[in-house]
Amino acid sequence: MAETELTREEVRHVAGLAMLEFNDQELDYFKEQLDDIMNLIDILNEVDTTDVPATFTVTENRNVLRADEGINAEQKAELLARAPESENGLIKVPAIINESAGAK
Amino acid sequence: MNYFETDLTKLHNQLVNKEITSVELTEQTIANIKATEPTVDAFITIAEAEALAQAKAIDEQGIDPNSLFSGIPVAIKDNILTKDILTTAGSKMLHNFKPIFDATVVEKLNNAGAIMVGKANMDEFAMGSTSKNSYYKMSKNAWDQTKVPGGSSGGSAAAVASGEVIASLGTDTGGSVRQPAGFNGIVGFKPTYGRVSRWGVIAFASSLDQVGHLTRTVYDNAAMLNVLAGADHRDQTTSTREVPDFTANLNGDIKGMKIALPKEYLGEGVSAGVRETILAAAKQFEALGATVEEVSLPHSKYGVAAYYIIGSAEASSNLQRFDGIRYGFRAEDVKNLNDLYIKTRSQGFGDEVKRRIMLGTFSLSAGAYDAFFKKAAQIRTLLIQDFDNVFKDYDLIIGPSAPSVAFGMDYTPEDPAELYMYDVLTIPSNFAGLPAISVNAGFSEGLPVGLHIIGKAFDENTIYRAAYAFEQTTQLFKQVPNLGGQD
DSSP states (O other): OTTTOOOHHHHHHHHHHTOOOOOOHHHHHHHHHHHHHHHHGGGGGGSSSTOOOOOOOOOOOOOOOOOOOOOOOOHHHHHHHHHHSTTTEOOOOOSSOOOHHOOO | OOOOOOHHHHHHHHHTTSOOOOOHHHHHHHHHHHHHHHHHEEEEEEEEEHHHHHHHHHHHHOOTTTTTTTEEEEEEEETTTTTTTTOTOOOGTTTOOOOOOOOOOHHHHHHHHOOEEEEEOOOOOOOSSTTTTSOOOOOSSOOOOTTTOOOSSSHHHHHHHTHHHHHHEESSSTTTTTHHHHEEEEEEEOOOOBBBBBBBBBOEEEEEEEOEEHHHHHHHHHHHHHHHHBBBBTBSSSSSSSOOTTTTTTTSOOOEEEEEEEGGGSTTOOHHHHHHHHHHHHHHHHHHHHHHEOOOOOOOGGGHHHHHHHHHHHHHHGGGGGGSSSSSSSOSSOOSSHHHHHHHHHHSOOOOHHHHHHHHHHHHHHTTTIIIIIIHHHHHHHHHHHHHHTTTTSSSEESSSSSSOOOBBOOOSSSSSHHHHGGGTTTHHHTTTTOOEEEEEEEEETEEEEEEEEEEOOHHHHHHHHHHHHHHHHHHOOOOOTTTTOO
């Protein structure tokens, strides 16, 4: 993967996965910046990592358990007060599908 | 008042002896912050009313003679949750976010009697080395306001270095406490992974993130870790190992200590002034009776590349929670739910955050995972093995906490990877989960140079002993910046 360069389509695809949108100008900008970062990352290919285990965490803990006890976590009013929109004790969001599509 | 000529112990004695009340101290602190802020811009929020109410309560119940922080004002980085007080993480995404609970570290400081006077500026979601990625303001270096304070905990560092507060909390994922501490000539500490709870800290890269803290002196820093350390059932990565007294054995005696100086830490990319200052510090350790020997950490140069993959991958996952539904920013004029997610995230995140989300999402995507994310995680293993090899024979590893002194506010390279290199010396200890400190080693080009000391996992005490001995010999903490506007 030396000199990895992403195509514009790949950048658009990744943006979609990340729930981000870019106009054409932004897409060019982010593509160029990602290519710069990819150049930096290419250095890793100098290293032979055959049979080297991967490290994903350095915590010594395994399977931390807690007591199986109920707790009173009633914070509905405080939580709803933080929501951008709420109604009748629920968080309000826009239609899941296009309103025009839903009307069909 | 500013905090240039005092320390935690002196202030504590004044409070215990009723020479000053916590309310008076808090009032004077806030007055000085207001006078100093136009110069350094360290704070996003000054919590004046809340701080004074807290101080009043402490005065009424009486200063706790057994708690050094009782009645003492401190600052908190703005990615650490403070109940009912604005917590933005430096992002537009959380421009109106007031948490419903305190982070564990805030709770611990509260229990110790500390007064939370404000929320410190930072790079958005702790991503950056300058604090310029904040949506709100650009903090300045306390020593020269044309220079960056470093990042991402730049506000926390500038607040302590400019005498606004005696101590602050930061977070450190790849050097975000130690690099700004170095740039500002103060003491910044990243504890061992698992030593301090991250519950209530807005996650960036969970396998690397640690809460760190910044102070003027080594003793005060160790005293603060005494307050912050310990297991927390709400953060399952916290360690149940015994927590020692970190201020014990700070006596200046480091005879026989074995210190390693990796040749890679003074190599290419490190400025001549920084190199000379660190070599002089090494001589200082020898004069104190320690041995200093050159070693090699051969995989050091791969740290930055591996970090930007792993850190960004974890960030891309952690930052999925910002979707405009439950709290924070929500975009308007959207067609449907999917559009709401996309517009909220596209309008709410700044460029650096988007870059990392993109890189991270790519690294984890089908077809890229093995060549990027897994590869980086394998390199991480090699970096950890480098440390294991050196720590078989040595107590500590030293080097600079950044390749140069603080650079200009207007330095904005077109290639973002150029700025990423500023983390090259601090990233490896995050990968290995090791504790590390930055303490002022002197000056180059009129700006502080940070001495970086890395220790073995859960051996914070040895780091503090060495840093204390160095600080007491050099007395560099007595040098303070000249700032306008202070009383």
